[in-house]
Amino acid sequence: MPWDPILFRNHFPFFSNDLDITYLDNAATTQKNIETINSLSFFYSHFNANVHRGAHYLSIKATELFEDARNKIQHFINAKNSNEIIFTKGTTDAINLVAFSYIEQFCKSGDNIITTPIEHHSNFVPWQLAAKRKDLELRVIPFNTNNYTLDLEAFKKLVDNNTKIIAITQVSNVLGIATPVNEIIQFAHSKNIPVLLDAAQSFPHMPIDVQQLDADFVSLSAHKFYGPTGIGILFGKEKWLAAMPPYQSGGEMIDQVSIDHTTFNELPFKFEAGTPNYADAIAWGATIDFINQCDKNLMFGYEEELWNYAYQKLSSLPFIKIFAIPEQKHYGALSFLLDGIHPYDAATVLDELKIAVRVGHHCAQPLMSILGVSGTIRASFAPYNTKDDIDKLVEGLKTVYKFFNKNK
Numbered sequence: 508m509p510w511d512p513i514l515f516r517n518h519f520p521f522f523s524n525d526l527d528i529t530y531l532d533n534a535a536t537t538q539k540n541i542e543t544i545n546s547l548s549f550f551y552s553h554f555n556a557n558v559h560r561g562a563h564y565l566s567i568k569a570t571e572l573f574e575d576a577r578n579k580i581q582h583f584i585n586a587k588n589s590n591e592i593i594f595t596k597g598t599t600d601a602i603n604l605v606a607f608s609y610i611e612q613f614c615k616s617g618d619n620i621i622t623t624p625i626e627h628h629s630n631f632v633p634w635q636l637a638a639k640r641k642d643l644e645l646r647v648i649p650f651n652t653n654n655y656t657l658d659l660e661a662f663k664k665l666v667d668n669n670t671k672i673i674a675i676t677q678v679s680n681v682l683g684i685a686t687p688v689n690e691i692i693q694f695a696h697s698k699n700i701p702v703l704l705d706a707a708q709s710f711p712h713m714p715i716d717v718q719q720l721d722a723d724f725v726s727l728s729a730h731k732f733y734g735p736t737g738i739g740i741l742f743g744k745e746k747w748l749a750a751m752p753p754y755q756s757g758g759e760m761i762d763q764v765s766i767d768h769t770t771f772n773e774l775p776f777k778f779e780a781g782t783p784n785y786a787d788a789i790a791w792g793a794t795i796d797f798i799n800q801c802d803k804n805l806m807f808g809y810e811e812e813l814w815n816y817a818y819q820k821l822s823s824l825p826f827i828k829i830f831a832i833p834e835q836k837h838y839g840a841l842s843f844l845l846d847g848i849h850p851y852d853a854a855t856v857l858d859e860l861k862i863a864v865r866v867g868h869h870c871a872q873p874l875m876s877i878l879g880v881s882g883t884i885r886a887s888f889a890p891y892n893t894k895d896d897i898d899k900l901v902e903g904l905k906t907v908y909k910f911f912n913k914n915k
């Protein structure tokens with residue numbers, strides 16, 4: 508049976524509340540399925556109490572549900588142990604944790620960090636700040652704009668005895684392409700260098716198995732894959748997390764506190780200072796149950812079909828420049844520009860037509876700079892989108908082009 512986007516869409520009340528919307532901004536955030544929404548409401552209505560604190564029934568129940576959610580996420584990404592799952596506010600928070608804590612423990616002046624120029628700022632600026640703070644060098648793997656690939660030979664030459672971590676996105680939020688993470692991890696590990704994968708854009712579009720990937724750290728956000736906002740995880744191999752100092756301090760992350768000394772809680776709590784976002788974590792557990800009921804092969808296959816359809820339709824418009832090489836496999840995002848029309852102007856007209864796309868630099872200014880543009884328009888797809896949504900985008904783009912060229 509083929510994937511049925513309408514059946515899937517029926518789980519998302521957002522679309523029944525706004526029948527005319529063409530929502531193509533899924534790489535920014537996805538809509539929420541009813542099971543996730545109900546879980547949040549049900550939890551607050553029945554069980555709300557702070558976790559890991561009280562001896563009363565509600566607190567015990569809330570703690571149980573919170574830890575169940577951690578286990579669900581652990582199994583979803585196939586981590587070995589639930590203590591390798593640190594709840595964070597999202598991807599940004601997770602990367603900042605590593606860029607602070609790992610760097611504090613393992614880096615000294617003169618060491619270097621390697622990343623790429625196609626990163627979201629979340630996986631770039633924290634390393635830049637860490638480099639400033641600790642007098643490190645931030646090295647950037649060249650990206651070839653002719654064939655949209657990272658230069659792996661150049662990468663190998665950047666690695667030396669002072670390389671302490673490699674931080675790389677698994678899928679570009681602008682170009683929708685995957686990076687060669689297996690080769691990078693294999694090479695890094697041959698030199699005992701850990702690798703952080705930013706999985707914010709891969710997690711919604713491909714199965715993630717952290718043991719198979721052998722990644723040392725993986726960051727992701729629930730909201731990119733139908734889950735609630737304000738919650739995500741850092742996965743970290745226990746051997747690294749155990750050696751790293753706390754990132755933030757306060758309640759819950761301690762073992763014993765005296766006037767002049769503090770010892771810290773075990774993993775994962777050492778990295779979860781303060782009241783965690785337990786309600787959203789629990790609702791995320793419901794999201795994961797929902798996703799697990801879907802046939803992921805069909806779902807991901809359908810997303811690819813949508814991308815290919817969009818590419819084929821958009822490339823038939825003579826006034827569109829697409830930032831993609833169709834032979835490459837794509838995961839959700841398609842960036843383009845209209846000849847002579849500023850992306851913000853185009854998006855304003857599209858918005859009038861109730862077509863939601865993202866415009867701008869997409870928090871990836873280094874990539875914009877090497878592409879030689881200040882921004883792009885990005886359409887990004889989820890399995891509740893239909894070919895009809897893409898046809899509407901194509902008609903919308905024709906309207907935009909006519910609108911800005913009517914006096915020519």
Ligand SMILES: Cc1ncc(COP(=O)(O)O)c(C=O)c1O
Binds near residue numbers: 597705
């Ligand atoms: C590749 C990538 N990394 C990191 C982030 C940051 O995610 P969040 O804002 O959920 O922390 C995003 C968000 O768009 C992203 O696309």
